[in-house]
Amino acid sequence: MPSVDIIVKDPDILGGTPVFRGTRVPFEALLDYLEGGQAIDEFLDDFPTVPWMRRSRR
Numbered sequence: 001m002p003s004v005d006i007i008v009k010d011p012d013i014l015g016g017t018p019v020f021r022g023t024r025v026p027f028e029a030l031l032d033y034l035e036g037g038q039a040i041d042e043f044l045d046d047f048p049t050v051p052w053m054r055r056s057r058r
Contacts, residue, residue, distance in 0.1 A: 005021060006020065006021055007019070007020065007021070008020075008021050014026060020049075020050045022049075023047075023049040024049075025049060029043070029047065030043055
């Protein structure tokens with residue numbers, strides 16, 4: 001199975017902040033949710049542009 005980078009850095013997207021591929025959702029947002037004690041499902045509900053995460057959790 002080919003490797004796919006889930007987190008990408010592109011200077012043209014949010015100034016190079018690491019984001020989820022195909023979105024403008026910073027990876028740090030997920031870390032903030034988890035640090036705050038929120039469930040990953042809450043993150044996925046709040047950031048529906050990250051649909052691949054839901055599929056990969058099955």
